[in-house]
Amino acid sequence: MNTKLIDGKEIAKKKRSEMKSRVVELKRLGVQPHLAVILVGEDPASKTYVKNKEKACQEIGILSNVFHYETDTDERTILQKIEQLNSDPAIHGILVQLPLPEHIDAKKIIRAIDPKKDVDGFHPINIGKRILGEKSFIPCTPLGIIVMLEEAGVSISGKHAVVVGRSNIVGKPIGQLLLDKDATVTYCHSKTKNLKEYTVQADILIVAVGKSRLIKADDVKEGAVVIDVGMNRDENGKLCGDVDTLEVLPKVSRITPVPGGVGPMTITMLLANTIEAAKTVHKIG
């Protein structure tokens, strides 16, 4: 692998092996982390992600249950399931795979999850706590990006980080996390005029917009670190990111590939959050 590429698969492997040992320790103390996953519908990508989450849990000794509902399941059934999981002391983490079918209000569903079991970090209580710098669950993809930057030895303090994209799952939280690490943060989005004017100033460029190969060599500064969160299919059906990796590679100091970059870290951080949830509830430091 090109030395400029930040290998998400390798970092994920290392982190999962560390977590496996932590789970062994927890089991010795009589605690086995347990994750409940709710999947509604037949979206092929969501089914794959859920299967991979189940497999990853199994690999490191976390218990997992998947509750798979048909597409036309009503909101009340899902809310009742969440209520049941909230009050089950054996369950440490709950996640609802997104996106949900249109007739289900995702905001209502997320708010129903006990914030102490919200291992996705999407509940408004966890978002508020995070903004205030209090201990909270951090959404898995942004948390994975921070871990990748640390593992790659990229210093964040004093750097100009430009975030392209303002989703609640990635863009907003990653900007906040970088700010907490003393970066100067600029947010860009679909209404930003002359995007390039901002991206060329970035020491650390995070792109999460869902547009195939939007960022070209001319859009990045020499020596920048580029984190590509995009996961798109190009005109030939090939998986690609929001950054034109091949074109940008000669110019940057480090870059995450797609696939094999940020993606594998998302599930790895879910495991980390589930372990943390179990430790917190059992008051294990």
Ligand SMILES: Nc1nc2c(c(=O)[nH]1)N[C@@H](CN(C=O)c1ccc(C(=O)N[C@@H](CCC(=O)O)C(=O)O)cc1)CN2
């Ligand atoms: N409840 C949640 N829903 C969704 C989340 C989330 O964090 N919580 N994130 C995404 C989907 N996602 C996990 O759920 C996810 C996406 C991608 C990957 C990944 O490993 N991607 C691979 C490529 C996979 C492929 O070949 O298609 C990679 O980048 O190498 C893992 C998890 C939306 N929903």
